[in-house]
Each structure stands twice: as C-alpha cells, then as structure tokens.
Amino acid sequence: MVVFLIAVPLSLGIALATGAPLRAGLVAAAVGGIVAGLLGGAPLQVSGAATGLVVVTAELVQRYGWRATCAITVLAGLAQLALGAARVARAAPAVSQAIVHGLLAGIGVTIALSQVHVVLGGSPYSSASANLAALPSVLTDPHPAALLVGAITLTVLVVWPRLPGRFGHGLRAVPAPLAAVAVATAAATGLTLPRVSLPRWEFQALPALPEGPVLGVFAAVLTVTLVASMESLLSAVAVDRLRAERPDAPADPASLDRELVGQGAANVVSGLLGGLPIAGGALRGSANVAAGAATRRSTVLHGVWVLLCAGLLTSVLELIPLAALAALVMAVGVRMVSFAHIKHVRRHRDFPMYAATLGSVVLLGVLQGLTVGVVVAAFLSLRRLAHTRITVEDRPSGHLVVVSGQLTFLAVPRLTRALAQVPAHAGVVVELGGSFMDHAAYDALQSWTNAHRAQGGWVTLRGRGGQPIAEPSSTHACHPWTPWRNHHCTRPAVDHHDTADTGGGRQLLGGVTAFQRHTAPLVRDELARLALEGQRPTQLFLTCADSRLVTSMITSSGPGDLFTVRNVGNLMPPPGSDGTCDSVGAAVEYAVEVLKVGTITVCGHSGCGAMQALLDAADQGPGAQQTSLTRWLRHGRPSLARMQRIGRLGRGEVALADRPVADDVERLALVNVMQQLDHLMAHASVARRVAEGTLQLQGMYFHVAEAQAYVLNQRSRTFKAVRPEVLDAV
Incomplete structure (x- = not known):
C-alpha cells in the first residue's frame, strides 16, 4: 500500500x-x-x-x-x-x-x-x-x-x-x-x-x-x-x-x-x-x-x-x-x-x-x-596505465628513485633504465607512488633488488608519503586474523634437542618473530612518535578478558587509540568494594583524571563464561565452594538481580533492536553492560566529568558468531546493530 x-x-x-x-x-x-x-x-x-x-x-x-x-x-x-x-x-x-x-x-x-x-x-x-x-x-x-x-x-x-x-x-x-x-x-x-x-x-x-x-x-x-x-x-x-x-x-x-x-x-x-x-x-x-x-x-x-x-x-x-x-x-x-x-x-x-x-x-x-x-x-584508464613518471635523485644519504603512477609492463623499459643509473654498492630508496603493479613490473623490480643487494648495496621500498612496504619472505605469507594453529609463519622449526618448551611458548615467540619481520617496519615510526610524545588516548574501553574479543579489530583502532581495561565479565565494581578491586578503580581514575579520556565504553559479548557462571551459581545456592573466580564474580550479582527483577515485573527493560534476545546468557550480558554503566556513575570522578559534559558513557555488545557490534541507546534501553551505510538511492 x-x-x-x-x-x-x-x-x-x-x-x-x-x-x-x-x-x-x-x-x-x-x-x-x-x-x-x-x-x-x-x-x-x-x-x-x-x-x-x-x-x-x-x-x-x-x-x-x-x-x-x-x-x-x-x-x-x-x-x-x-x-x-x-x-x-x-x-x-x-x-x-x-x-x-x-x-x-x-x-x-x-x-x-x-x-x-x-x-x-x-x-x-x-x-x-x-x-x-x-x-x-x-x-x-x-x-x-x-x-x-x-x-x-x-x-x-x-x-x-x-x-x-x-x-x-x-x-x-x-x-x-x-x-x-x-x-x-x-x-x-x-x-x-x-x-x-x-x-x-x-x-x-x-x-x-x-x-x-x-x-x-x-x-x-x-x-x-x-x-x-x-x-x-x-x-x-x-x-x-x-x-x-x-x-x-x-x-x-x-x-x-x-x-x-x-x-x-x-x-x-x-x-x-x-x-x-x-x-x-x-x-x-x-x-x-x-x-x-x-x-x-x-x-x-x-x-x-x-x-x-x-x-x-x-x-x-x-x-x-x-x-x-x-x-x-x-x-x-x-x-x-x-x-x-x-x-x-x-x-x-x-x-x-x-x-x-x-x-x-x-x-x-x-x-x-x-x-x-x-x-x-577508456582514455583515463589508458592514461593511468601508460602515464608513469620515474625520476632518480642523487642525495647525500643515497639515491632516491620515485615512481609516480601505475607500474605495468608498459613502464618496465623506463623502470629498467632508471634503475640502471644507480651505482653498484649504493644505498637506494625506491618510492612507489601508485596503487597497482602488474607481474612484469614486479618481476623486474624484484630481480634488480636481489641483484643490487647481492653486489653489496641496500634497497628500501616505501610507499607514498614515506610509508614502509613490508617485503614478504615467501609466497605463502600468513593472512591476518587466521587461527594460530594455521599460522605456519608463527611455527618456528622444532629443535628436537630442546625439550624445555614444546607448547604455546614457541608459537608465541614465532608470532613475535613474524611481527618483527612484517609488522614492525610499518608501525615503527608511529610507535617512536608515541614513545616521544606519550599516550593520549581518547577512549577508555572496559571489556571482558575473553580471547575472542580483539578490541583493536572490532574498533579499527591502533597504537595510542584505546586505554583498555579487561577482566572476567567486564565488571566495574562500585566504590567501597574491597581492596581486590583497586586495580580496576585505579585504571578508571587514571583514565578520567590524568589521561582525560572523552568516552568510556563498557563492552559485553555473546557466550560470556562469566555470565554463564553467574547463572549457574544462582542455581547452586549460597553453599557453593568459594574460589578466586567466585569471589570476583560477586560483583556481577547486581546484574543478575536486576535481570531477575525485570523478569518478575514483566518489563522489557533490555532488548535488541534487530532481533529477539536469544537466551538468558545473552540477556544477562546485555543487562550487565547497563549495570556496569551505573556502577561507573557511582565513582565521583566519573560523575563529575559527565556532569561537566566532558565525558560520555556508552554501552556496547559484541556477538562473536555474527561478528556484529551493537550499541546501547540509553533512552530506549535498546541495543541497535551497527550497520555500514547504504549508497544513496538513485
């Protein structure tokens, strides 16, 4: 209609x-x-x-x-x-x-x-x-x-x-x-x-x-x-x-x-x-x-x-x-x-x-x-493919070869002539200003690089603006966000005489080695700047210790962006709790008073073991054995009580905008995010900054299986899925 x-x-x-x-x-x-x-x-x-x-x-x-x-x-x-x-x-x-x-x-x-x-x-x-x-x-x-x-x-x-x-x-x-x-x-x-x-x-x-x-x-x-x-x-x-x-x-x-x-x-x-x-x-x-x-x-x-x-x-x-x-x-x-x-x-x-x-x-x-x-x-496409400018500059620090445009087979003769001007044993920086390189150009550049290094010279490849380009050590480079068990590049060769560490330690060291080889050249300049200037994050991110929650991945953040606090169940004990909670309170106080962050985000997630443990403890009664985990999880009991109160009153205080809540574990995880936001407001430094309008609190929920983030609307108490924007309709 x-x-x-x-x-x-x-x-x-x-x-x-x-x-x-x-x-x-x-x-x-x-x-x-x-x-x-x-x-x-x-x-x-x-x-x-x-x-x-x-x-x-x-x-x-x-x-x-x-x-x-x-x-x-x-x-x-x-x-x-x-x-x-x-x-x-x-x-x-x-x-x-x-x-x-x-x-x-x-x-x-x-x-x-x-x-x-x-x-x-x-x-x-x-x-x-x-x-x-x-x-x-x-x-x-x-x-x-x-x-x-x-x-x-x-x-x-x-x-x-x-x-x-x-x-x-x-x-x-x-x-x-x-x-x-x-x-x-x-x-x-x-x-x-x-x-x-x-x-x-x-x-x-x-x-x-x-x-x-x-x-x-x-x-x-x-x-x-x-x-x-x-x-x-x-x-x-x-x-x-x-x-x-x-x-x-x-x-x-x-x-x-x-x-x-x-x-x-x-x-x-x-x-x-x-x-x-x-x-x-x-x-x-x-x-x-x-x-x-x-x-x-x-x-x-x-x-x-x-x-x-x-x-x-x-x-x-x-x-x-x-x-x-x-x-x-x-x-x-x-x-x-x-x-x-x-x-x-x-x-x-x-x-x-x-x-x-x-x-x-x-x-x-x-x-x-x-x-x-x-x-x-068609004219622009041909021009972009054929119009490649290559210059060679002799500088006191070494030679600089600048490639402006796309490197295709059409530009290989010019590239070869330009590289031939670089003397043997000289240091050279090759700056690639285009976004495309076909196989013929890659083969020509790689062959010259290997030959120049074999003669005693050194070669550095970098992109536009001086960004380093990591050179893969083989054609079987690892892809990001794949499980470690499939990361051949993080599995160093096994020394059969070394029986001290045959488990995850060697795999961890292999991953560190891969970082030093591939990632460190790309982030070294930025980390050096941060080391000199100090950290200035704008966000405090409080989330669970669950290994499936990669905060930098789901927030597209990098070094210096997030001040992160992680614990079991993403809990924020209110003021007056015992001294075991000082670590979390100290992190929040430091972020609010010293770093002057502008936003605090509490992020829960699906399939949370802490929420399941809270539900199981409620079924077992007060006589259950006390461990370090159960003593910590008592700070989540207000969330459990809040969810039970909602159920008794029949009020839909928590909801997902796009779909119904799956089960009690998900419902408790959502309620827990809202409860920890209330606990944050009980801290004097947080409440003061919020009242001044210089600090904002927000809730988030991440569904692991769907790789979907949800953000809390404080007024409607509804978590809404974050969706990419659609192209304007014709």
Missing part, C-alpha cells in the same frame, strides 16, 4: 513530463508491478515508469508520435529479453559508477529544467539548452496560481519527512509524495489551473512502427534498452543491499539476469497496452523495503492497487493540478544529482568521467552522453 501511494502521483508526473497520455503512467506502474514483480530476479524491487527515460521518451513522442513510441518500447523489451537470456547482466557492475551516476545526474538536470517551466505556468521546450535559455523570460512573468501550487508541493516534500513529535511520526506513515500532491490539490481548490485529464478507457490501438531512417529507430531502441537496463540493474543492486541488512533476509542475492528478463517482459506488455517504458526504481524499491516487504507479493499487489485506482478513482485523480505533478517530478530530477556521488567520484579521481557524461547528456542527449562517458573512461 505504501509503494502504491508513492507510485500513483509519481507515474502521473512522469507521464506529464514526457508528453505522453497521463494514463500511460498508470499502465506502466501496474504492468511494472505485476509482470516485472512476478518474473524479475530482485523480489523487492518495484518497477514502473522509468525516471531515467523521461528525457528520451519526451523526445521520442515529439519525433515519432505516441504509437511509434509504444512500438519502440516493445522492441526495447525484446532486446532486454535477449540480453537477459544471454546472461550479460552479470557484467553490469563492470560499468564505471561515475558514468552511471553522471548519466542519471544529467537526466535529472534535464528533467528539472523542463518541469520548472510547468511549475511557473509555462510549457517546456524540446531540449535542456532551450529550456535554460527561456528560463529568464518565464521567471519574469510566472503564473501566480501554478507557482503557488508548485511551491506548496515542494515545501511539503521537504518538510514532511522532518515532522517532529508523535503526531508527526504518525503523519509520516503517509508517503511524502502523496502528502505533497494531496495538500497542493486541496490548496488549489477554486483556482483555475490545468488539471489531470484521464479519458475514458478504450482499447489501445496497436503500436505502429516509426517512420524514419532505420538507423535513427535503431538508436532510439538502443538508448531505451541501455538506459532502462542500467537503471533497473543499478536499482536492483541498491535494493538488494537494503534487503541484505535485515535479519530475516534470504541468503541468495538478487539474480540480475532474471531481473533483466523480467524488465524486458514488462516493457513488451507495457508497450502493447499503451504504457510508458518501464524500469526498476530505487526510490520505490527502498520504500518497499522500509515498509517491511518480505516477498515479491508486495510488488505485485502494488501493481494491482494501481490498476484498481485507474479504474475506480478517475474522478479523484482528475482533481490534481498539473503544476503539483510537475513540482514532484522536478524534485525527483534534482534528487538524481547526488552530492554524495560527486564526493565519491572525486575521491576516486573519476570526476572527469562524471562531469563529461553529465554535461554531454544535458547538451547532446542520453545516448551521446553515454558514449562520451565511455570514451572518457
């Missing part, structure tokens, strides 16, 4: 922007939902009138007429069926994202430039340049009523998702596009404005083949096929990422080849019934996932509701002013120019591809813009 409420105004707006009959947008939404929903390979993707084809479709309608445009849609659908059967969709991720996003951004700019004329009460021109040239004259003489309706639509679109409070939360259940059109329609009551006109349904005349040069028709079919396919496949990947974040998500990813077949079948049916070209849309698909869709039935039913709406609610739809739909589509066009994408492509030095594609689409057209983008991408 949510997607249906979004699809109806959006489909009408896209049809208005293309110059096609308005009913064609509803036909595309219904066919896209039912046909593509049943046959496609991305179950939660919602297909409908293609946003990315607005400019192309408008040009086709003007050049060939509506019936011929429907025929082109059918031919494009057949081409998609052939491409899907040939299994070419799996190659779609190989297309540069800079080109795809530049293409969509160019289409978005063109859409916005055309629809702003409708919002101002005028009519759009046939090209983006003509719309831009005529914009000043339209701005000086706008139609007040149309401008008012457009402004109301845009205001509601912006404000609606940000409505505060409980009342606002309830209103946000209505999709923003529907709310914007509904409010604008209500405001337009009594005004004289062009409105939606849906003629009585009649059987659509069969599509007619376009009249014109065969090459032009072929280019039109190719453009519709490429743009619709890329928009659908890119949206399918984005929606599949959103789906994969849910705990109930199936393991199988979306089938892009099947999705292309479903899109082709939908375009064939839509063209035959007089509908617009169809593509999957990340806007509708992400709304579908956010609304809780679990199967493809949600997509299909959205198409059914659109079909019923087109037949039963014609009189309601005809109240909508065209200016409101134009403002809605203009907002969609502006949203297609994503600043997040621009920042991303600039970071990866792909902005020339993005800018060339965007500008060419606006000035020349979609297919021409795509061609320009591909040509620029």
